Amino acid sequence: MKLRLTLVLAGLVSSLIPALAADPAQKQSIAQREFFYIGGRYRGAGAGEVMTGQMYVEVLRPVKIRRRYPLVLIHGAGQTATNWMGTPDGRAGWADYFLSEGYVVYMVDQPARGRSAWHSSTNPMLTAMSPAMVAQRFTAPEVNGNWPQAKKHTQWPGSGPGKGQKGDPIFDAFYATQVEYVASNAETEPMMQAASTALLDRIGPAVILTHSQAGLFGWPLADARPKLVKGIVAVEPSGPPFEDVLTGVDGKARAWGLTDFPLTYDPPATGASDLKVVRDAGPDGPGLATCWKQADPPRQLPNLKDIPVLIVTSEASYHAAYDHCTARYLSQAGVRNTHLRLTDVGIRGNGHMMMLEKNSAEIAAKLHQWIAANVK
Template sequence: MVGAVVTGGCGGMPTTDSPRAAVQTAAERRDVFFAGGRYVGTGGQEVMQGAMYVEHLAPARVTQKYPVVFFHGAAQTAVNWITTPDGRPGWASYFLDRGYDVYLVDQPARGRSAWHPGLDGTLTKFSAPKIEMLFTDSAARGNWPQAKLHTQWPGTGPNKGRMGDSVFDQFYSSQVEYLGTNAETQALVKQAGTALLDRIGPAVLITHSQAGPFGWLLADARPQLVKAIVSVEPNGPPIESSTVFGAKKQLAWGVADVPITYDPPVMDASTLDIEKETTPERPQLMACWRQKAPARQLPNLKGIPITVLITEASFHSQYDHCTARWLSQAGVPTEIVRLEEIGLRGNGHMVMLEKNSNDVAAWIDGWLRKTLN
């Protein structure tokens, strides 16, 4: 059994309607270990830096060829995959029940993975109003064109998705501080994630949001051990961020903030020859940055099945096609799936926690079975 009991309400007092999760799964065994990391310091002051917490949930009978490794996004931990804030079983349970070995991680320097003052970088956080705008009350507070389509966040009543609502309070209670730079985060996860793959062998990666580049970097480092990538609204777009966060340079390597292998080789990201589309693909979408022809290739990612899932109402709906197109231009055929086009309407960015989360998980399960079997 994977379980979580969570209580609380405004002012720190328990409320009778607070969601409580007692999540029954098909887990036969639960193992916990740490992957990666190294000792730093001298003279009796050594500490382990960069180790990543890993939780392995094994079903009573494994029926799927490859395990699934879940990587959470910014401010999140593995809690994302265990239960929803309104107390339903999460995607970990869904995939266990269908015969997958499941691995859940807390990114290095996050959650149950140690952060060391003076060694690891400065931490940052999301405020509750920011979470309302980005994830839970987008229809009312989002500042992107698709925001008004958001209908799937759980809860009822006029305060749904806002501070003081029991479901929102549970979700916001799960948010934690995280490293302020994506480059540091990606470097740490590449090291620890490579160690994890070396330990468990071939696997499927399911990444969300900030974790999107982890999939590309781990596939680059261990192409024989990454059998498929399901990238749910990956950190993007390439080169320049959305105005939702204030347009600024990012992902200088196209799909990552740290080096990734190109052919012909690239020693410095500034030497990538890039251009921006003059007009977007269609209204309400961002114009994408791309390489000028002939585009350098990402040779280590070729042959790995990849799908990018985009929800109908998220701020990512404006630009995740840019990430998929960058990959395809670099010789990595990438499937783009907009959930509304397969009948899954109204989702926001935290799709694994929303009312129809199991419907989305079922699509992913079907894609994996079709792709890998």
């Protein structure tokens, strides 16, 4: 029995070796995994005293570091660092891919989120996304997404009529990772600004990769630490400038153009009301939102102008309708950027959670290629 078990196990291991070798995302070698907390301050007194605003940071170091700058991966609303650690159908995540390319990888849980403590006595109110909202926006927009590109979505893993919806095992595995988050971006941005600047002050220069809501955090981080942010990869960043469209409550938003948080403009803007904005006469084409921009002459964003920026947009996401407005706003403000629509490089069918979809490794490879070519 012992001999037979040994032979079975040996056969199992040998059968796995070719599969592992064939998957580039499995070639990574972790030399060290560690974590720490950054930022935070004590609030309250006596038995009610707590630390608030601290941010959980997980670090993966490859056996051989081949990239000059590490990557800092910052997740979006309702998410945590699990977005980068693996996919709901069991494949390697973007953290593993970038580790295999020789990057040191930092992953965070936003303050008051996930492993970064939230305290009812000190932190703002929380909200959460329902299964129906997650399915509509992220995993099955082809079923009931309310934007023109939604029907093009094909890349969420799984099969059958319930794919991407409650009750499907892959959807349920993803929804299990969803957490409550601070409802107000205006309250989240100062917490992230304090924690993320403290992180860069500790680790030094880095490339920042943001997703969705985290796009709000990359711009002010670069504004505050322009010498330490060597590049920004903004995967479908929160937008568009000045207005919510499609999935939000239509109306004014991001009063500073890219954020609710003050940014450094030239000539200086003492308040968001100093930014004079106008709306384009109409959309650039079918299925696209009409953009808002600064009136001429536009104020510039001097602290961002020397930082290379990549904005990434998938074919079927709600961002397909308006990420061009964010790219155009950056250009108008003197910030060089590349807007990569994945369809331009033959990658089709993706939604907003592209780092979890069937072709996630192919997309990560495109991001790596851009970083290698543009970040010096």
